[in-house]
Amino acid sequence: MFIQKFFETPPSQMPHRVWWTLVGLAVAIGLLIPRFTEIDVHLDLSIVFIFAILALSMGFLWGFVGMLSFGQTVFFGLGGYTYAVWSLNYNETTFGMILAIFIPVLAAAALGYFMIYGRISSIYFTVTTLVVTIVLEKAVRATSDERFKIGDVMLRGQNGISTVPDLQVPWNHHETLFLTGVYYLAFILMVLSYIGLRLLLTTHFGRVLVSIRENEHRAEMLGYDTRRYRLMAFVISGGLAGLAGGLYGVWGNFVAPEMMNLSSAASLVMYVIVGGKSTLIGPLVGTGIVQQATNWLGTAGLGQVNLILGGVMIIFVMVFPRGVLPSLGTAVTYLLQSRRHLSVQSDVVGKNAQREA
Amino acid sequence: MSILIIYLYQIAFSLGIFVLISLGLAIIFGMMKVINLAQGEFIMLGAYLCLITTQAGIPFWLAVILSSLGVGIFGVIVERCLIQFLYGRIMDTLLATWGLSLLMVGMVTTIFGPQEAGVDAQLGKFQVGDYSIAVYNLVLIGLAFLMLLLTFCLWRYTRFGLVVRGTMQKPQMAAALGINTKYYYMLTFGYGSALTGFAGAVLAPIVGNQPTMGSFYVAKAFVTVIAGGDLPLMGTLLASSVFGVTDGIVSFLSTQVVGEICVLLVAIVLLRLLPQGITGRFRRGI
Numbered sequence: 027m028f029i030q031k032f033f034e035t036p037p038s039q040m041p042h043r044v045w046w047t048l049v050g051l052a053v054a055i056g057l058l059i060p061r062f063t064e065i066d067v068h069l070d071l072s073i074v075f076i077f078a079i080l081a082l083s084m085g086f087l088w089g090f091v092g093m094l095s096f097g098q099t100v101f102f103g104l105g106g107y108t109y110a111v112w113s114l115n116y117n118e119t120t121f122g123m124i125l126a127i128f129i130p131v132l133a134a135a136a137l138g139y140f141m142i143y144g145r146i147s148s149i150y151f152t153v154t155t156l157v158v159t160i161v162l163e164k165a166v167r168a169t170s171d172e173r174f175k176i177g178d179v180m181l182r183g184q185n186g187i188s189t190v191p192d193l194q195v196p197w198n199h200h201e202t203l204f205l206t207g208v209y210y211l212a213f214i215l216m217v218l219s220y221i222g223l224r225l226l227l228t229t230h231f232g233r234v235l236v237s238i239r240e241n242e243h244r245a246e247m248l249g250y251d252t253r254r255y256r257l258m259a260f261v262i263s264g265g266l267a268g269l270a271g272g273l274y275g276v277w278g279n280f281v282a283p284e285m286m287n288l289s290s291a292a293s294l295v296m297y298v299i300v301g302g303k304s305t306l307i308g309p310l311v312g313t314g315i316v317q318q319a320t321n322w323l324g325t326a327g328l329g330q331v332n333l334i335l336g337g338v339m340i341i342f343v344m345v346f347p348r349g350v351l352p353s354l355g356t357a358v359t360y361l362l363q364s365r366r367h368l369s370v371q372s373d374v375v376g377k378n379a380q381r382e383a
Numbered sequence: 384m385s386i387l388i389i390y391l392y393q394i395a396f397s398l399g400i401f402v403l404i405s406l407g408l409a410i411i412f413g414m415m416k417v418i419n420l421a422q423g424e425f426i427m428l429g430a431y432l433c434l435i436t437t438q439a440g441i442p443f444w445l446a447v448i449l450s451s452l453g454v455g456i457f458g459v460i461v462e463r464c465l466i467q468f469l470y471g472r473i474m475d476t477l478l479a480t481w482g483l484s485l486l487m488v489g490m491v492t493t494i495f496g497p498q499e500a501g502v503d504a505q506l507g508k509f510q511v512g513d514y515s516i517a518v519y520n521l522v523l524i525g526l527a528f529l530m531l532l533l534t535f536c537l538w539r540y541t542r543f544g545l546v547v548r549g550t551m552q553k554p555q556m557a558a559a560l561g562i563n564t565k566y567y568y569m570l571t572f573g574y575g576s577a578l579t580g581f582a583g584a585v586l587a588p589i590v591g592n593q594p595t596m597g598s599f600y601v602a603k604a605f606v607t608v609i610a611g612g613d614l615p616l617m618g619t620l621l622a623s624s625v626f627g628v629t630d631g632i633v634s635f636l637s638t639q640v641v642g643e644i645c646v647l648l649v650a651i652v653l654l655r656l657l658p659q660g661i662t663g664r665f666r667r668g669i
Contacts (some may be wrong), residue, residue, distance in 0.1 A: 094474060139649070144655040149418060149473050152603050154654065156420075160602040161647045168640040290600055294483055308656065333489025339482030343467065343475050 037090065037227040037306075043203045049221065056213045060206050064304060068209040074317045075212035076273045079219050081297040081309035083266035089303035090232075091259045092239035093148060097137065097155035098197050100162050101130035102263040103286030105271025107166075107181075110190040115177035119276075120196040126272030127265045134264025138257045145253070159291055166283040186282025188380055193276045208277055215273065216310070219266055226262075235259055241364045292335060293320070299342050302349020311351055385512025392516055393635045397642075398627030399524035402531055403586070404600045405607035405619050407579030408626035409532070413608050415571055417466055418477040422604055423597025425576055429454045429583025430592045431491060434502055436573030443504045444590075450584035451577045458576020462569050472570070484597065491594040496507045504588035519588060530578060535616055539571055547571050548669070555584050603643075606650045612660015616669045621661045625649065 060068055076138050080102055088094045105126040113263045137158065141151050143173045170183025179187065192202035193211070203211060238252050246252050275281045284290060293316065301312020323334060339357035400643075404426060411419045419425075432450035436444055450487050469476040469543065506518040538544035548565045550557040590596065607626060611618020624647045634642030657663060 088498055094477075140651045140655045144656055144658040146658050149477070150609055150654075152474075152477060153418065154651070157602040157606055157647060157650075160598055164640055165644055168638065289485070292481065295481070299478065302637060331489075333493065334483045336482045336485030336487075336489060339485065340465070340479050343479040343482065344465075356577060 037224075038233050041224060041274070049217070052100075053217055056120045056217070060209055065205055068206050070321070072209045072277055073206075073274075074314055075209075075279055075319065077294075077297065078310045079212075079216050079273070079295060080267055080270040081301070081313045082216070082219055082223065082306065082348050083263040083270070084294055085258055085298045085301070085303050085306060085309035086266075087263040088298060089286045089305070090227060090233045090239060090306070090358075093255060093256065093260065094152045095135075095155045095260065095263070096152065096159050096295075098263065098267045098324040099286045099291045099294060100155075100159050101267035102135060102271040102274070102290075103166070103281070103283070104130045104133055105160070105186070105268030106190075106275040106281035106285055107273040108268070109275045110187045111176045111179045113191050114179045114187070114189065117191070117195045118199070119191060121274050123193065123269075126252075126275075130268030130271070131261055131265040134261045135257070137266075138260040142253050142260065156291070159286060160288065163287045164285050166286070174334045177248075184283055186280060186284070189358050190279045191273045192279070192282055197245065198270050203276070208273075212273055212277070215269065220310065222305060227306075231255070262270040278359070289335075292339070296335060297338060298349075299339065300350055302352040304348060304352050308349055308351045312349065316348070384497075387516070388511050389514050389648055390632070390635065392511075393522075394628050394631035395524050397529040397631035397634070398623050400586075401603060401607050401623035401627050401630070402619060403523070403527040403622065404579075404617055405580045405604040405611075407575045407577075407582060408604040408608050408613065409615040410575035410618040411572060411610065412605070413618065414418070414548075415568065415575070416473070417572070418473060419466075419471075420477055420489060420598075420601065421461075421480040422579060423599070423601030424484045424487040425454055425458065425579040425597075426583035426586070427491065427592070427594065427597040428457060428487065429580030430502075430581065430587040430590075430596065431583075433497065433584035433587040434592055434617065437502050443502070446582040447581065450582035454583070455573045455577030455581020457580075459569055460572040461576070462572040467565070467568070468573060484601075488594050488597070493514040495594065497594060499591035500591045501592065503535065517589075518559055523585060523589070530581065531616065531620060534578070535669060536615070545655050602650075603646070606646065610650050610653050610657075610660055612657070612662040612665075614662040614665055614668045617665065618660055618662040625661070640646065 059071070067079075071203075080098060083100045083101075084095065087098075095236035108129045109119070109122045109126040112125050113119040116122070141154055146154065146155075166181070167184045169181040170182060170185065174181045174183075181187065192204060195201045195203065227236065234245065234255050235248050235252075237248075238255060242252050252285070271285065274285065296316050297310045297313040299312070300316055301310065303309070320331065323331060342349070348356075407425065408419065408422050411417050411422070429450045431576060432453045433443075433446050436446035436449050441449065448625075461483065465479055467478065475505060504520065506520060508515045508517050538548060546557070546562055547567055547570070549560075550564050551571070554564045557567075603626075607619055607622045608615070610625070611620075611622040626649065627647050630642045630646050635644045653661070662668070
């Protein structure tokens with residue numbers, strides 16, 4: 027029942043009581059975990075939460091507006107680099123984190139303007155964002171020369187910037203967030219992004235977005251400037267990806283071109299596909315599953331990660347195009363229904379038997 | 384004078400490379416509307432097949448032909464096992480072929496290791512002023528245009544080409560006329576793959592061949608075909624000219640990476656100005 031209630035409320039309606047209860051429960055568990063676990067678990071979970079924010083930004087755009095953007099890793103990388111460059115230059119991190127959202131937002135607005143206002147079809151949109159990812163990664167890799175510096179910070183090309191400072195508490199510059207602090211921050215921001223996007227979908231804006239996914243022409247005929255709505259959605263998701271990038275810089279004290287390369291874009295797509303893009307919870311769960319699986323594969327030493335990633339991706343597209351969670355949801359609903367159906371049937375049979383007797 | 388020749392050569396060379404790497408995609412994506420993100424890896428496969436065959440002692444040009452055939456056959460297999468289930472599901476095609484590309488990179492890395500390997504096909508050089516130009520690069524430019532011409536003639540002047548174009552435009556009508564459209568889809572995909580494999584094989588001597596080399600080309604190829612618009616061959620030629628000139632001049636003045644970024648910027652602005660691509664308003668042609 028719970029699972030059914032969780033999945034079956036349409037995104038345009040306010041979430042059901044059950045949803046709030048479950049989310050509240052998850053938050054409580056998430057906040058309690060650090061008390062009962064070792065520090066390495068916090069470290070592992072924080073990165074899952076950070077990637078989950080990134081996956082959320084892609085899942086929102088892809089699942090609810092119908093725009094698959096590979097550019098999310100670009101904004102992720104841009105956010106990380108912005109945070110690194112600002113905080114190293116000025117030894118101040120709060121504003122750096124704000125900029126880590128703001129600069130990707132600007133980049134998304136500029137890139138999105140050309141693509142969305144050019145009215146290119148959704149598939150060209152996807153490919154263009156992919157091309158941007160490839161080229162930008164190459165550009166960052168090419169900055170290994172000492173000439174390339176912003177302020178006093180050398181970009182160091184493919185070596186990345188490895189001295190990214192910890193995040194300072196906004197009201198006290200001498201206190202920094204470390205390990206468990208980063209865990210709480212990442213967890214809370216993830217939950218806030220999830221709830222925020224879920225509630226955004228219930229607003230007028232959110233409904234227009236879903237209507238664009240369903241039928242862009244019809245939405246346009248009804249008088250909505252769909253380009254503006256799509257651009258807004260792209261910008262929101264770009265900002266979210268930038269936030270994840272900034273957090274990544276805080277988490278690892280390290281930013282590198284790998285943040286925005288093709289294989290990180292591929293794992294991002296995997297998170298969303300595995301979890302399923304038709305719900306917002308899907309990307310979160312998918313991130314958890316895939317991250318755990320990759321960790322396990324890494325320690326098991328099964329050779330090329332690419333090989334397995336590629337194989338799994340093909341299998342998912344061919345066999346479970348809707349992702350694990352929705353398939354599971356359908357299966358559960360189906361089972362429950364068929365059981366109810368059976369019990370109703372046996373009731374009827376019983377009554378008939380009584381009548382005949 | 385010599386600087387002028389060098390500029391012309393740079394532009395022609397960039398143009399040739401653009402035509403070479405995007406011709407296969409122009410057929411697979413431009414005509415068949417199949418988003419093949421493994422395109423770069425098809426190029427990589429062509430290069431590696433060329434590498435294996437030349438190391439086995441087969442003369443270079445024969446090796447090129449064998450590699451194109453090999454990649455063509457590989458393309459047919461991919462079409463039968465993967466693509467044929469996904470016609471019309473354009474996003475799924477994109478994801479599945481991306482999976483395929485990762486799979487191919489993983490496989491080639493497992494077999495050959497991640498290091499670079501070279502193929503030797505030196506044809507000598509000649510001096511122009513202070514610069515030297517490799518004869519092989521000139522041959523490459525010629526080959527690119529030869530392939531474009533060949534494909535044009537195949538589509539325009541043969542019965543096979545006519546049937547293929549008809550099938551791609553209106554599959555149901557073609558089927559109603561008794562054409563086995565599945566068969567032609569398969570052959571067209573195979574032909575596109577063979578052209579891609581050819582590109583990889585002839586590029587093998589002048590680039591470092593490594594399993595991840597595909598990502599160098601896939602972006603350029605897609606940008607070219609998208610900017611080209613509705614007519615695959617004409618569009619590819621025109622878009623290649625625009626990007627070739629940009630890339631040739633900027634790369635020569637600065638670095639290759641700056642050249643590529645400029646190409647991308649030009650492409651994005653082009654998308655805004657001509658969302659239908661350069662040939663979007665052309666009434667007819669191929």
